[in-house]
Amino acid sequence: MLITLEKILLEYDPEAKNLLPALEKISAVFGYVSRENARKVADYFSLPESKVYETASFYDLVNIKKQPNLIIKVCSGTHCAVSDSRKIVEEIENKLHIKAGDENNPRVKLEIISCLGRCGEGPVAVINDKVYERVTAGGVGEILEEWI
Amino acid sequence: MQNSTKIITQHWNDINPLKIEDYLNVGGYKALHRFVKKMSPRQAIEEIKKSGLCGRGGAGYPTGQKLEMVGVSGATEKYFICNLDESEPGTYKDRMLVDYDPHLLIEGVIIVALSVGAYKAYIYINGNYKKQKDILEIALAQAREKNFWGAGILGSEYDLEIEIFSGAGAYICGEETALINSIEGNRGEPKLRPPYPTDAGLFGKPTAVNNAETIANIPWIISQGGEKYAKIGAACSPGTKLYILGGTVKNPGVVEAPTGITIRELIYDFGGGLPEGKDFWFAQIGGASGKLVVENELDIPLTFSRDCPIPLGSGAVLVVDKSVDIHDLILSWTGFFRRESCGKCVPCREGTFRLDEIAGRLKDGKISDRDKQAVYDILWTLNNTTFCPLGKFAATAFSDAISKLKILGD
Ligand SMILES: Cc1cc2nc3c(=O)[nH]c(=O)nc-3n(C[C@H](O)[C@H](O)[C@H](O)COP(=O)(O)O)c2cc1C
Ligand code: SF4
Numbered sequence: 001m002l003i004t005l006e007k008i009l010l011e012y013d014p015e016a017k018n019l020l021p022a023l024e025k026i027s028a029v030f031g032y033v034s035r036e037n038a039r040k041v042a043d044y045f046s047l048p049e050s051k052v053y054e055t056a057s058f059y060d061l062v063n064i065k066k067q068p069n070l071i072i073k074v075c076s077g078t079h080c081a082v083s084d085s086r087k088i089v090e091e092i093e094n095k096l097h098i099k100a101g102d103e104n105n106p107r108v109k110l111e112i113i114s115c116l117g118r119c120g121e122g123p124v125a126v127i128n129d130k131v132y133e134r135v136t137a138g139g140v141g142e143i144l145e146e147w148i
Numbered sequence: 149m150q151n152s153t154k155i156i157t158q159h160w161n162d163i164n165p166l167k168i169e170d171y172l173n174v175g176g177y178k179a180l181h182r183f184v185k186k187m188s189p190r191q192a193i194e195e196i197k198k199s200g201l202c203g204r205g206g207a208g209y210p211t212g213q214k215l216e217m218v219g220v221s222g223a224t225e226k227y228f229i230c231n232l233d234e235s236e237p238g239t240y241k242d243r244m245l246v247d248y249d250p251h252l253l254i255e256g257v258i259i260v261a262l263s264v265g266a267y268k269a270y271i272y273i274n275g276n277y278k279k280q281k282d283i284l285e286i287a288l289a290q291a292r293e294k295n296f297w298g299a300g301i302l303g304s305e306y307d308l309e310i311e312i313f314s315g316a317g318a319y320i321c322g323e324e325t326a327l328i329n330s331i332e333g334n335r336g337e338p339k340l341r342p343p344y345p346t347d348a349g350l351f352g353k354p355t356a357v358n359n360a361e362t363i364a365n366i367p368w369i370i371s372q373g374g375e376k377y378a379k380i381g382a383a384c385s386p387g388t389k390l391y392i393l394g395g396t397v398k399n400p401g402v403v404e405a406p407t408g409i410t411i412r413e414l415i416y417d418f419g420g421g422l423p424e425g426k427d428f429w430f431a432q433i434g435g436a437s438g439k440l441v442v443e444n445e446l447d448i449p450l451t452f453s454r455d456c457p458i459p460l461g462s463g464a465v466l467v468v469d470k471s472v473d474i475h476d477l478i479l480s481w482t483g484f485f486r487r488e489s490c491g492k493c494v495p496c497r498e499g500t501f502r503l504d505e506i507a508g509r510l511k512d513g514k515i516s517d518r519d520k521q522a523v524y525d526i527l528w529t530l531n532n533t534t535f536c537p538l539g540k541f542a543a544t545a546f547s548d549a550i551s552k553l554k555i556l557g558d
């Protein structure tokens with residue numbers, strides 16, 4: 001069954017406290033909040049479109065741009081950092097010929113992110129929504145093969 | 149040592165977190181019964197004041213006093229918010245609390261919310277804690293079925309609604325006024341205070357915000373009494389604390405121990421010390437925002453007192469040995485604060501950015517004399533001129549690395 005924006009919005013009463021949860025949900029379902037959808041959200045909540053963007057653009061879990069198919073995130077929190085997460089980033093950069101933080105590649109994005117609260121199982125990487133724990137630089141190749 | 153009082157982790161391994169019966173079998177929700185049948189909200193707050201409990205979210209503010217401020221307000225609409233946004237690097241104690249004993253937290257939330265006279269409580273959970281959100285939803289449904297919250301709680305006049313609000317990935321939203329902004333549908337930027345949330349918080353109404361661990365102490369205090377609690381741990385900030393041991397220790401993980409314990413006891417008695425062949429270099433207490441301690445400071449007792457030279461913060465203890473590349477850790481700090489600065493004020497937005505750039509050049513061995521001079525200006529500015537404490541947090545570890553680890557030379 002196709003999930004439409006209208007259906008998502010109906011799960012939320014048009015109150016201020018539901019704006020961020022609705023945006024999160026839309027971003028999770030469609031990958032991002034498009035201009036057109038932002039306009040519909042604004043209408044639904046009776047807010048100016050600029051206000052919807054103001055809120056949407058602030059949060060990591062709400063995207064306002066179309067995302068590449070492959071999104072790789074590597075935790076750089078303190079615990080992961082002292083267990084060599086930087087080497088994992090370098091390994092991915094070399095293997096995929098990309099640079100962490102580059103927003104312009106339409107196929108893949110490598111992001112350095114903050115602690116995910118899984119520090120005991122670090123270093124942690126997330127590909128699309130799949131979480132990998134105790135990642136090593138040597139194990140990067142095998143993980144990437146699942147996706148490419 | 150290992151047998152000392154357990155308040156929060158008491159049942160972590162002997163109950164199934166998804167079964168309310170298990171929690172009831174070990175005496176769960178007895179504190180709520182006691183509160184509803186035998187105590188007035190004022191008496192409950194009195195008990196919490198007597199306990200000396202102070203905030204576990206980092207600042208150590210006396211919990212009873214905060215609750216009283218909201219409790220005495222005559223406003224008809226008030227809120228209680230449980231802060232489960234936990235996103236300080238290296239910190240996952242509040243997550244474990246939900247993983248192992250969600251009803252303890254829920255019981256605490258109900259008692260505190262009713263004590264301050266709130267009809268609505270929010271549990272604001274870190275947006276990455278999806279599994280924990282599911283656990284809480286299940287546990288909340290079970291508790292509602294037993295009439296522990298909802299309308300006419302346990303046959304009394306008390307009504308309470310509880311709602312989970314999922315954060316959207318912003319460290320600054322752990323700060324209570326930013327958190328409130330984000331529930332209100334705004335950007336998660338801190339607000340100017342006064343007014344304090346206790347006067348004008350969520351939707352402008354009196355609001356108490358407490359950390360999840362703080363709240364998890366409440367059922368014990370209501371059952372056993374504030375005086376008994378006040379005898380545990382350090383007199384200035386009594387009770388137990390969840391410490392998160394990580395880095396180069398034999399037994400990493402979350403442990404519950406009294407406040408006032410020394411860093412050495414945590415690392416060696418609880419953490420089992422460092423693995424063979426690793427030499428201790430320093431530890432960082434309280435996550436990326438925390439201070440560094442070197443060997444001769446390991447006997448400092450950790451408390452929430454302002455006089456404690458090493459703030460306990462989130463309770464994270466990161467042990468770093470001499471084989472670690474310090475530049476990786478420095479870049480972890482600077483990158484974190486650069487990403488998480490909310491951008492509202494210039495000193496922090498620019499300062500965290502510049503500090504991260506300099507840390508990059510330091511790693512590449514390309515740091516100039518100008519950089520070295522600039523670092524002191526940036527750190528001073530972060531420390532003294534930013535709108536909220538995040539600026540200070542961004543300067544703390546870096547400053548210690550300069551003075552204690554001599555990362556810029558002598
Ligand atoms: C930048 C920043 C981040 C914070 N993050 C958290 C957090 O993740 N969890 C938390 O409970 N408190 C956090 N706090 C503290 C809260 O503002 C607030 O003091 C706390 O939730 C009050 O609860 P307590 O008195 O029980 O500690 C943060 C504060 C600042 C300045
Ligand atoms: S200090 Fe940083 S996080 Fe705090 S208000 Fe200023 S920019 Fe935002």
Ligand code: FES
Nearest residue numbers: 075077080115119
């Ligand atoms: S530091 Fe990486 S998960 Fe916490």
